[in-house]
Amino acid sequence: MKLSIIDYGAGNLPSVERALRKLGAETECVARPEQIAAARALILPGVGHFSAFVAGLRERNLTVALRQALTSGAPILGICLGLQAMFASSAEAPGEQGLDLIHENVQALSSNVKSPHIGWNQLRRLRNSILLRDIPEDAYFYFAHSYAAAASEPHIAAACDHGFPFAAVLEQDNLMAVQFHPEKSGEAGACVLRNFLEWAQ
Amino acid sequence: MTLARRIIPCLDVDAGRVVKGVAFAGLRDMGDPEELAARYNDGGADELILLDITASRDCRATFLETVQRVARQLNIPFTAGGGIRRLEDGHAVLRAGADKIAVNTAAVERPELISELAARFGSQAVVLSMDVKKTAAGWDVFIRGGAESSGRNAAAWAREGVARGAGEILLTSIDRDGTCSGFDCGLTAAIAAQVSVPVIASGGAKTFDDFLAVFGEGQADAALAASIFHTAEHSIGALKKYLAGRGVPVRLSR
Numbered sequence: 001m002k003l004s005i006i007d008y009g010a011g012n013l014p015s016v017e018r019a020l021r022k023l024g025a026e027t028e029c030v031a032r033p034e035q036i037a038a039a040r041a042l043i044l045p046g047v048g049h050f051s052a053f054v055a056g057l058r059e060r061n062l063t064v065a066l067r068q069a070l071t072s073g074a075p076i077l078g079i080c081l082g083l084q085a086m087f088a089s090s091a092e093a094p095g096e097q098g099l100d101l102i103h104e105n106v107q108a109l110s111s112n113v114k115s116p117h118i119g120w121n122q123l124r125r126l127r128n129s130i131l132l133r134d135i136p137e138d139a140y141f142y143f144a145h146s147y148a149a150a151a152s153e154p155h156i157a158a159a160c161d162h163g164f165p166f167a168a169v170l171e172q173d174n175l176m177a178v179q180f181h182p183e184k185s186g187e188a189g190a191c192v193l194r195n196f197l198e199w200a201q
Numbered sequence: 202m203t204l205a206r207r208i209i210p211c212l213d214v215d216a217g218r219v220v221k222g223v224a225f226a227g228l229r230d231m232g233d234p235e236e237l238a239a240r241y242n243d244g245g246a247d248e249l250i251l252l253d254i255t256a257s258r259d260c261r262a263t264f265l266e267t268v269q270r271v272a273r274q275l276n277i278p279f280t281a282g283g284g285i286r287r288l289e290d291g292h293a294v295l296r297a298g299a300d301k302i303a304v305n306t307a308a309v310e311r312p313e314l315i316s317e318l319a320a321r322f323g324s325q326a327v328v329l330s331m332d333v334k335k336t337a338a339g340w341d342v343f344i345r346g347g348a349e350s351s352g353r354n355a356a357a358w359a360r361e362g363v364a365r366g367a368g369e370i371l372l373t374s375i376d377r378d379g380t381c382s383g384f385d386c387g388l389t390a391a392i393a394a395q396v397s398v399p400v401i402a403s404g405g406a407k408t409f410d411d412f413l414a415v416f417g418e419g420q421a422d423a424a425l426a427a428s429i430f431h432t433a434e435h436s437i438g439a440l441k442k443y444l445a446g447r448g449v450p451v452r453l454s455r
Binding site for chain 2 (some may be wrong): 014015018019022045048052058081094111114115116117118119120121122123124140144145146160161162181183184185186187189190
């Protein structure tokens, strides 16, 4: 199955692409609305500023196509900012609108912990997870972010604690997203990508 | 559930080869960057840093090619730096496969560079690298590979860098670099107390106890070393087991 990696101009595509190809997946980078509409499964990588992401999608006329693809059930894996993008808005860019598939807001990490939250951290499982299948409970994943969504809702499969418990793994119908970088998380990360591939088949 | 302390091998490269000096001088060839990167990736490194120590304009293409070759070997985070003077330089390094950009001299000369990079790529992608040396005036920031004092105080510069958007500080003690006399824990703790972002301690690593000390009294979030790993004097796996046995949270590979 071919995976379409959304290129909105700021993401770190090469490493995501390389990690997926190592697992035997076929990948293509897409930057046009009709490519998104035709995609079997999507990857939304994310590095950078929330507003750069929103602007990148808008400039390429991708926002509507992406929302349509996702509301019609196309499987997607959002990574880092790609998770935050699924929310309504972010404190990083007040006034900018996210994809609003999850009607909540992304907030800044609390001021009593180091921010950005950079490094390898563990997860707390909240329910059965498709993406974390066969991964040891104590596995570490690589995080690099200053904003996060509170892990309060039923669509959160695993949380991570840094200041407050935040959404580390989101799974809701066709929407899958992780706040950490699976492509940078060694073996455990490769396993997350493999689980996504198998599920999206 | 705790954020693990990171062990970060560093590759100093010159014209496509890994080199290592003592107190920033007397370079020796240490091998091929791609081979070392693969070894560290599989050996339990938490991250890899690649620094172009010549940072010359003419060698840009060679450096980007090295970044690309190294990135191919990694499934861990990867920082690259050296000679990044403009937004476009940073973009080229990220496009070549790095996750973070380290800036040093150019940021001291034009601090707006930090703000520009952070606005474009996010703070998590911007590492402020500072080379610090003890002088009569205190801890001073040195530039051009440690050749020249910038006249800036290390703590003040760290604070300014973070205020401008740096997401991490790579703090190198010039006095300790390559001397194998241990990290400068006093310097590291002093800077860590000044900023809200992670601090990577660098310079002087020799024994396992040096790492234990820098994560303890040094308050470091990560520790960087080059020589001791390149020469295979220590394996990262053995170091992490040692640290884990003494209560330091580390990511142990299976």
